[in-house]
Amino acid sequence: MTTKSLILDGAQVADTIKAQLTKRIEQLADKGVIPCLATVIVGDDPASETYVRMKGNACKRIGIVSRRIQLAKDTTTTQLLDVIQQLNNDPLVHGILLQHPVPSHIDERAAFDTISIDKDVDGVTTLGFAQTAFGIGAFPSCTPAAIVAILDAYNISIEGKHAVVIGRSPILGKPVSLMLLNRNATVTICHSKTQHLDQIVKSADIVVAAVGRPKFVQGDWIKPGAVVMDAGYNKGNIGDVDYDACLRHASAITPVPAGVGPVTIAMLLKHTVDAAERTRIL
Template sequence: MSARLLNGREVSRVMREKLGTQAQQYSRDFGRRPVLATVLVGDDPASHTYVRMKAAACTEVGIESRRVHLDAGLSTNAVCAEVRALSEDPNVDGILLQHPVPPGVDERAAFDAIDPAKDVDGVTRDSFAAMALGTAGFESATPGGIMRLLDSYAIALSGRHAVVIGRSPILGRPMGMLLLARDATVTYCHSRTADLSSHVESADLVVAAVGSPGLVRGEWIKPGAVVIDAGYADDKGDVDFDSASRKASYITPVPGGVGPMTITTLLEQTVRAARERSMS
């Protein structure tokens, strides 16, 4: 068996064409472009790269990107104040606080300073509750992007056994909630899980999201399983791609799988937030 690639770049391209049309329509209807504010605290090189990528993607679809760069030495209260100011700004539709923040800043407090109506990255407590309870709200961008990628290939989830490796509050945990809402049976695995391989071997769908290169080995993969590699460290994914692709039915490449979908979901939710706010 040779796995079919889940091509996030191609799916994102199609989605962005549609988003461009929606953003243009919004501009005609309301006299301005949707606005995404990106908040970067400190000078982490990787974070700067991610923010530039998101700004370029905004330009591509007709969203205005407003960059806010804060000093790494700011206190939690100061960062939260900046985020609250954006939350109160009527000309800002979505807010992205780039993760991670410096060690001296309480990231959870900073996330929760975002107005839930502008939480287009799906990182607040309110957004997590909405995902868990199945109510209206914004999805965490990476899990939401994964769901859109699975849907684009018509991959059935109901009744399937999904193993999520990772339990971060912005990736692993919300990923499991979104899969559960689609009637998958979800097992969470993490750094304290005993005999990880046995859990993976039983999975119809594996989502690896820990940032540990090569953690998931091909011999663990159940024949015909779907494999989503959401990990990224040292330019590599969490899954040994070569061996896993010989057993899986579908698999994401790294790069080119989950990453483009994360950014496109962020853009999609920004356009949605702009229209919902303008019509409320």
């Protein structure tokens, strides 16, 4: 007899986080502080336009000011760095988000690392990554933070578990591996060059799929009772795991959509409010 898998409802987790933020935003407003997230978008990439609009709407719904800075496609790296530095120096801005990707002629890493660590609410700076590694970062990358938040919301134990992370990007695979390690998981990081990937995944208590390929993780890779966190999003609302096949083996699994995605946005909002509270204290 098989036990029914627990569907990890990210939309519900996100709603809980946002409800808590609303109260904190009201308390800040009573002190004359309105949290503000500035989003910089370079060029006119349609997907970026959609993401920025979604984030802006999410801000407005709970009382965060969303300031959009639209720059032309031919903006130079120097010009972009100047804009970011102006936002760093603006006391009314608490968080800065540079929408990825930027045009190829721009030094994206230089742009990310120009963002003040105190306003790096998206967790993209080199310093922020280092702080996450040491377990002292205020603003870890939002998707890794969302994955951990979902596990915590459902009281899924991390300590002592074997977590296999598929993907090694600097804003997802690597930081989530470090965050799980800091919570006393034993972590294996896999990637495109990993041999016998299916066998490694079969040994996992927690699987984090962050590879950017639709239905990449197969159902027979999943150990019975494992927890599957699908951090992928591909065209057609398809994640990085074969959901129906993995559902038959997993004890708990995130759907796509309404899984990790909504909580990622909620963590961006939370970090912005955290930053506003920190500046109030300072």
